[in-house]
Amino acid sequence: MIDVPRETLIQFLRTMYLIRGFELKMLMLFQRRALAGDFLGALHSYEGQEAVAAGVGACLRKDDYQFSTHRGHGHAIAKGLDLNKMVAEMFGKETGCSRGRGGSMHLFDVSIGQMGGNGIVGGGLPLALGTAYSALYRNTDQVTVCYFGDGAASQGSFHESLNMAALNKYPIVYVCENNHYAATTHVSKNCPIENIADRAAGYGIPGAVVQGNDVLAVYRAASEAVARARAGQGPTLLECKTYRHRAHCMVIPEHRPEEEREAWLARDPINLFVAKLREENVMTQDDLNRLAAEVEQALVDAVKFADASPFPDPQMLSVDFWAN
Amino acid sequence: MIDVPRETLIQFLRTMYLIRGFELKMLMLFQRRALAGDFLGALHSYEGQEAVAAGVGACLRKDDYQFSTHRGHGHAIAKGLDLNKMVAEMFGKETGCSRGRGGSMHLFDVSIGQMGGNGIVGGGLPLALGTAYSALYRNTDQVTVCYFGDGAASQGSFHESLNMAALNKYPIVYVCENNHYAATTHVSKNCPIENIADRAAGYGIPGAVVQGNDVLAVYRAASEAVARARAGQGPTLLECKTYRHRAHCMVIPEHRPEEEREAWLARDPINLFVAKLREENVMTQDDLNRLAAEVEQALVDAVKFADASPFPDPQMLSVDFWAN
Amino acid sequence: MPQLKMIRAMCEALDEELRRDERVCLFGQDVGEFGGVFGTSARLQAKHGPRRVFDTPLSEAAILGTAVGAAMSGLRPVAEIMYIDFITVGIDPLVNQAAKLRYMSGGQMTLPMVVFTQCGAGTSEAAQHSQCLEAWFAHVPGLKVVMPATVYDAKGLLKAAIRDDNPVIYIWPKLLYDLKGEVPEEEYVVPLGEAVVRRDGADLTVVATSLMVHRALAAAEALSDEIGIEVIDPRTLVPLDIETILASVRKTGRLLVVHEANTRFGIGAEIIRQVVERAFDQLTCAPVVLGGAGVPMPFTRVLENACMPQEQDIIAAARKMLKC
Amino acid sequence: MPQLKMIRAMCEALDEELRRDERVCLFGQDVGEFGGVFGTSARLQAKHGPRRVFDTPLSEAAILGTAVGAAMSGLRPVAEIMYIDFITVGIDPLVNQAAKLRYMSGGQMTLPMVVFTQCGAGTSEAAQHSQCLEAWFAHVPGLKVVMPATVYDAKGLLKAAIRDDNPVIYIWPKLLYDLKGEVPEEEYVVPLGEAVVRRDGADLTVVATSLMVHRALAAAEALSDEIGIEVIDPRTLVPLDIETILASVRKTGRLLVVHEANTRFGIGAEIIRQVVERAFDQLTCAPVVLGGAGVPMPFTRVLENACMPQEQDIIAAARKMLKC
Ligand SMILES: Cc1ncc(C[n+]2csc(CCOP(=O)(O)OP(=O)(O)O)c2C)c(N)n1
Ligand SMILES: Cc1ncc(C[n+]2csc(CCOP(=O)(O)OP(=O)(O)O)c2C)c(N)n1
Ligand SMILES: [Mg+2]
């Protein structure tokens, strides 16, 4: 703990608070709207996995690239996506980061390297090769982070991508968020070995299992992987063991064993980190309350902004569709 | 050597002779026909890899399934495909094993478990899951052998297939023929690690590197893998290191380093095995000559049969296209 | 007759066919334990056992490959692809293998397999979860393409698809997930290749598929005092019952085809091609296709609606056609 | 003007664009060291260095993914897919990502990338090496589709495709690999979206694509004493220059579309749809599509020929149309 600057520690917590607050607000709002027949698509909650995005995000520069997934709200927040634009996108507004065309699964902000979520599981993996190649090509030291789930590790694109990245020493950090389920399917039905990270050996690259609910552990592992990538030493595979608190998405009922859920809830990444911060006297209860209030205010403002924003004009349906 | 029955040893040699003789005849005939403008498609020679098919084929029952590749003449011969039907197929005749519809890359004979070659590199890998599942389903102890190349090991289908086979303990023997090239591309550009077999660990299944030009080594490794599969212990990945003697296919020029080719030609699988047979007095020079003559006669007969056979009737183009 | 939801009707079809034919099996992501994310396989694993109904990893190519190989070796698999959009990561076993294997093998095998999937927009799930790709599969020789629009057909066509000896892609409309309809207690099948006239009319033939059948019927109803609209649902695109369509067009002299997919290069164009080729002189005005707007499906509701043909669009198109 | 083979003309286009624009790069299987299995990138790696022209593993999804990611981050990649048939193992990055990314991101990015591939039968390579899949890509909103037929166009369209800011699939006809044609010394491009009238005629409009342009011209020549055939080559399917086609049909009153792909659900149907929609009253007889036979391409020459439209088929179709 001691070796990480206080501001960074606070940044971790702030990011985690934001993600948690965001998810809770969206869940509430979406449920309410769904009841009202104003359906806003799928909603994949990142609750429970906050430490991963917070830890990885803190290692990245603004000009680093990031490929996210269907469960990508946390990734976007950690990369610094403007909250107003983000909530507006969730609401399908013209002021959204993807102008209401993308929605929850397609949060883009190219100006901060947020290269989108993906509706295709494993769909971002091949694309990450391209930004990594491009960074080498342009002789920058930009790093590409590619998030994917335990389920996605069964996709052919996982193999093709890690293989090509290893061959070309591409500056990529592969972050597998093993939350133990792909939709309703336990990881043991997707992966016959204990650790997905062990597959790194098949490509001759480093792989590491990380305690994904411990933001400091994530931060340390990611820092090292990002440093390797930036130094031209090639890709790394990090497997962050974690758990989502909610069901797969808003419309799918919960199905996981109660004891399992409880065990993981007891290891809530925010609670764990707050306890540590208090223990080591990094923040007082007052500090914590202030931070929570600040975050809450930002979220309230963002929802207000989004609510007040207009929907796209249907006349504009095909405008700007082709470049040029 | 001692532990393998003499008939099996002779079977190895007979198969290898047949394959070699087949390839040489086809090359000659195709070159002649190509010159005559009567182009017969691609021709991927198996010359140099004979020990793999001979060794694996000898472990299989007639009712075992086999998925082959674009370079599959050797696999088909080793599985017992009728030579007449095979040559007729190469010539596009109605009497061919695929009635002239398939050609060199699509040699089928379902009655002996020869489930076809494949024009899609890695295309057979997912299909092998199905016959394996089906064998378990029908509660037979049929094994599925799936051949593929060093290049194919970069395909997503490799990963998806081995992963699913491992999860379900499917009775599959994966035979990777590492002939060190994918078309003109050296294996080092396809695979960042020394041995493709090492990827077996990523699926929790056994993997082994095999001297692919030593028919006895192949036979031993394949026997063990087939026995495991038959006993319900799941899949195995065998990587047979070998070399093709010819260029990738008839229309692509040779491009490999001369010293490399010479080193491998010095390890010709037939020469190696013949030397051993002579050394251990399994066969006399007379025996060898007789076998060679017998094989040559079979090939001559097959070419005659194929030449005398009719082409399909164009009126039949769409007949039998749909089942029912 | 009992009223069932579309998903229940399909679940019954699967259940009955599993019961009827020992060779039928069913697999895909989340279809086993959970019973399918849409509930189309609810309790089927419990009833028929995990040998016949099971979960797969997140590996579309392996799922479809398993189906192909199983069909090659005596089973009659039904493989679920959760959204038709996801078939892009595993399309090879279907279009390059299943569709071609019978022909390439000279008719040696039948491929009785069903790809069970759904399509369409209207749920704000954006561009990668809303596609209608039937045109791709209809263009590939060797595949049958089924698109039910009613609850009755959803059940009857699924049973027919499972009993067919050719590869079939069965695509149901996700927006009708909840639609209720009457389903007889006694067993029935709806044969592939028979269109149905859903409503009689003398002035205009509207051929509509899938979800659009309902919008066409609503438009016809709304216009009933003004225009006599005959609504035809082809139910299967391959085989296509062009005779029923021709008979109607010969009567009305006018043809409007409505589908959700992009108008351009869609299946409506083919229906028009066949109709003009055979009934050119009976047409009183130019036949028209009303399809999707031809942009990636936007997330936000207002644009999504603008992208899909609505009842009002059909009404407008019909009125316009009656003016000439 | 110098005479070049089609493959040389394309190689020159690639060379010139690599020289002209530092952001252009080129990769795929065997394109680097070897110069492409068809020689379309001969010596380009030596000239432009392995950073810009390089070999990839046998991983189509990773190849196309690299192109997408590179285009997302400032490069202008050209990715080779050796045969269009092979795109089935890696189609997702093109159709679900590249085609949609600009729209889904609210217009934040341009995707200047070219998929460079070839199509068609006539070389006895059977069902998995002979397909024409342009209809698939033309149906996907967001992709441009280019099909050159002449040496001049092969060069000029490739340059235009590389300079376009949208994802383009460029498909050349493999049977014309060796075709010679005149190519100006000075630089030129052939803009996307402009059809060309290859021959004037007053009686019948024949729209032909790719290889079929040549057969249509031969048929027109053979019939020149009998029927005045106007031959139009659309050159690009998206964008489609329907105006040039309409102008011709308004003059001749008759339309025959000839393409190599399966007639059913092919691109000819769409051309007919657009023509009847806009020029119904100017048509003197039913427009017709002459396309492939709609079976998987057979291996043997006699069936392969029967499967593809031949000059004689065009002549017969033209004569038949002139009778009404
Ligand atoms: C190619 C593809 N197949 C299936 C789906 C449906 N689907 C969406 S999310 C999901 C589970 C993904 O699991 P994982 O990769 O572990 O990510 P998590 O949801 O746990 O974050 C599935 C099956 C999809 N979107 N894309
Ligand atoms: C999916 C796909 N990509 C590319 C090709 C073109 N191709 C045919 S064989 C081949 C090389 C295959 O190498 P390997 O797997 O090592 O088999 P080998 O030819 O050495 O037996 C390539 C690139 C193909 N047929 N299919
Ligand atoms: Mg997961």
Ligand SMILES: [Mg+2]
């Ligand atoms: Mg090889």
